[in-house]
Amino acid sequence: MKIITTKNLSKEYPSKSFSKEKILALNNFSFEVESGEIFGILGPNGAGKTTLIKILLGITHRTDGDIKIFDKEISDESYKMKIGYLPENHKFPNYLTGEQVLFFFGKLSGLTGNEVRKRSDEYLSLMDMQKWRKTKIKKYSKGMMQRLGLAQSLLNNPELVFLDEPTDGVDPIGRKEIRDILNNLKSQGKTIFLNSHLLSEVELICDRVAILNKGSLVKSGRVGEITSASNNFKFVTSEINEKTINDLLVSYKAVIHGKNEFIYSTVNIEDLNKLIDFLREKKILIHSLNREKDTLENMFINLIESQN
Amino acid sequence: MIFLTLLYSTFKEAFEKKIILTIFLLIAAVILLFLSFINLDSIEGLKEMLMMSGDESFRDAIIKFETNLINQFSFMVVFCLLLIMSASFIPTILEKGNIDLLLSKPISRKKIVLGKFISVVFLAFIIISLLVSVIWFIISIKTNIWYFPFLTAIIWFTFIFALMYSFELFIGFVSQSTILSLLLTLFLLFPVTALLSVRETMVFSFVKNETIKFVFNFIFYLLPKPWDIRELCINMIEGIAIDSWWPVISSGIFMLVMLSLSVYYFSKKDY
Ligand SMILES: Nc1ncnc2c1ncn2[C@@H]1O[C@H](COP(=O)(O)OP(=O)(O)OP(=O)(O)O)[C@@H](O)[C@H]1O
Numbered sequence: 020m021k022i023i024t025t026k027n028l029s030k031e032y033p034s035k036s037f038s039k040e041k042i043l044a045l046n047n048f049s050f051e052v053e054s055g056e057i058f059g060i061l062g063p064n065g066a067g068k069t070t071l072i073k074i075l076l077g078i079t080h081r082t083d084g085d086i087k088i089f090d091k092e093i094s095d096e097s098y099k100m101k102i103g104y105l106p107e108n109h110k111f112p113n114y115l116t117g118e119q120v121l122f123f124f125g126k127l128s129g130l131t132g133n134e135v136r137k138r139s140d141e142y143l144s145l146m147d148m149q150k151w152r153k154t155k156i157k158k159y160s161k162g163m164m165q166r167l168g169l170a171q172s173l174l175n176n177p178e179l180v181f182l183d184e185p186t187d188g189v190d191p192i193g194r195k196e197i198r199d200i201l202n203n204l205k206s207q208g209k210t211i212f213l214n215s216h217l218l219s220e221v222e223l224i225c226d227r228v229a230i231l232n233k234g235s236l237v238k239s240g241r242v243g244e245i246t247s248a249s250n251n252f253k254f255v256t257s258e259i260n261e262k263t264i265n266d267l268l269v270s271y272k273a274v275i276h277g278k279n280e281f282i283y284s285t286v287n288i289e290d291l292n293k294l295i296d297f298l299r300e301k302k303i304l305i306h307s308l309n310r311e312k313d314t315l316e317n318m319f320i321n322l323i324e325s326q327n
Numbered sequence: 328m329i330f331l332t333l334l335y336s337t338f339k340e341a342f343e344k345k346i347i348l349t350i351f352l353l354i355a356a357v358i359l360l361f362l363s364f365i366n367l368d369s370i371e372g373l374k375e376m377l378m379m380s381g382d383e384s385f386r387d388a389i390i391k392f393e394t395n396l397i398n399q400f401s402f403m404v405v406f407c408l409l410l411i412m413s414a415s416f417i418p419t420i421l422e423k424g425n426i427d428l429l430l431s432k433p434i435s436r437k438k439i440v441l442g443k444f445i446s447v448v449f450l451a452f453i454i455i456s457l458l459v460s461v462i463w464f465i466i467s468i469k470t471n472i473w474y475f476p477f478l479t480a481i482i483w484f485t486f487i488f489a490l491m492y493s494f495e496l497f498i499g500f501v502s503q504s505t506i507l508s509l510l511l512t513l514f515l516l517f518p519v520t521a522l523l524s525v526r527e528t529m530v531f532s533f534v535k536n537e538t539i540k541f542v543f544n545f546i547f548y549l550l551p552k553p554w555d556i557r558e559l560c561i562n563m564i565e566g567i568a569i570d571s572w573w574p575v576i577s578s579g580i581f582m583l584v585m586l587s588l589s590v591y592y593f594s595k596k597d598y
């Protein structure tokens with residue numbers, strides 16, 4: 020089932036300076052998010068990722084296009100009951116304690132006092148924030164704020180969660196914990212929509228991604244599909260003598276990384292096996308052989324650079 | 328439900344930012360001053376003198392004394408304080424990172440505007456009630472004259488506050504600046520509306536030009552009339568018949584227009 024559908028979404032901001040030119044933050048952007056998946060939006064700074072989330076949540080108004088969330092137009096506020104949101108650089112009133120923040124925003128989400136208390140307990144422990152709950156948030160560190168923000172976004176047991184850079188400022192252990200929480204949410208059938216700069220992380224967690232640049236969709240698909248396998252094969256072997264290295268360089272155009280490591284590129288599996296035969300003839304032991312995969316990061320950087 | 332939550336957050340904010348504490352300290356200071364003043368021998372002497380000339384005139388003098396407390400000066404001071412107290416609420420909720428989250432909740436923008444307006448007016452109502460009733464109580468217990476109509480000042484003051492605050496709120500939404508909305512609102516209270524309220528008795532004795540007179544009158548009808556309502560309030564307390572409710576009605580219209588404009592502006596705006 021489709022949870023979010025947008026068609027030809029556009030957003031123009033009036034420009035700040037006196038020039039007539041408007042800022043096109045989103046340009047004819049169409050995409051769909053399936054129920055129960057983790058969907059990631061990638062893009063360089065200023066690509067329009069935050070703008071997209073804000074439009075989906077009715078915080079910013081679109082200039083043009085159609086949006087349906089839970090199969091309803093977003094002019095009907097009721098969908099917000101089933102939604103959680105973690106804004107980028109969120110700023111809660113800093114005189115509140117962690118607990119009070121959850122209480123206030125939980126009430127605004129339509130929870131009763133008892134529900135808020137029960138669920139605050141649950142999520143504060145999940146985020147490892149129990150011992151800070153009675154501390155004013157002006158004394159929180161950045162990572163603690165982020166954890167509280169995440170607890171806040173999940174408090175109303177939403178079916179769809181929007182996270183704008185959820186791991187921003189969180190240490191590696193905390194990031195791992197957040198990934199586990201998101202995976203756990205996914206296993207409960209929730210849908211997660213997230214923005215992130217941390218491509219390695221997106222790779223670890225997202226089912227599908229869309230790449231946004233200057234407001235336009237550049238590429239989208241399953242993470243495994245858009246990061247196609249490369250044609251590079253990495254060999255780790257026993258020590259190779261000078262003469263053989265020379266052969267590898269000249270006849271096989273290999274890239275030598277050391278006396279027992281090199282990379283061979285080919286599209287032809289026959290050639291690969293010929294090379295293996297050659298190595299075995301020279302009594303070289305093959306310790307490992309791996310086909311390298313393009314990382315999301317490489318793909319992303321190549322894509323964005325080719326556009327600019 | 329939503330209104331209660333917004334009310335809670337407004338009071339919490341006022342409390343945590345020490346707004347309430349400051350206001351109460353000021354009120355306490357005013358009341359202490361007032362207490363020492365009312366204890367002066369001269370007042371005691373005056374009281375005896377009036378007592379001798381009959382019950383009725385003593386009662387009238389006390390009522391006069393009470394309504395004299397609502398003079399231009401104390402009116403000005405009280406409203407300046409209340410407007411200073413209330414100026415930051417709107418710019419605070421509009422801060423980036425906070426407004427995004429607020430708007431992602433299932434509340435309409437209209438309810439946020441009205442909820443915030445009602446909460447702040449309610450806060451002012453509590454402060455005004457305390458101030459007026461404590462002073463009234465001190466006078467009454469001293470003189471043993473319990474003149475209840477004086478308490479209607481609470482209603483009128485709250486109404487005047489709501490008028491001025493609707494303007495402050497609108498400017499707060501548009502400018503997102505505490506200082507600007509405060510300064511413009513204070514400017515509206517004094518000198519703008521103050522001069523307009525005395526335009527016939529004072530200003531027009533200097534200004535003879537008909538066009539300028541017309542402009543003055545025109546602006547007068549558009550803007551709220553806190554000073555005229557103050558007089559109306561005094562007249563009511565003293566039991567003098569009110570000849571025109573026009574200042575109240577036109578000011579009420581001004582307030583509704585300000586609130587509608589705020590709702591309209593806030594609903595259209597991108598955050
Ligand atoms: N309120 C606004 N008024 C005018 N222009 C805006 C506004 N908000 C965003 N923009 C512009 O829209 C474009 C997209 O901004 P957006 O915040 O969506 O980028 P982003 O992809 O989230 O970037 P980042 O990765 O840095 O968070 C930028 O050019 C930005 O300057």
Ligand SMILES: [Mg+2]
Binds near residue numbers: 068069070107183
């Ligand atoms: Mg962003």
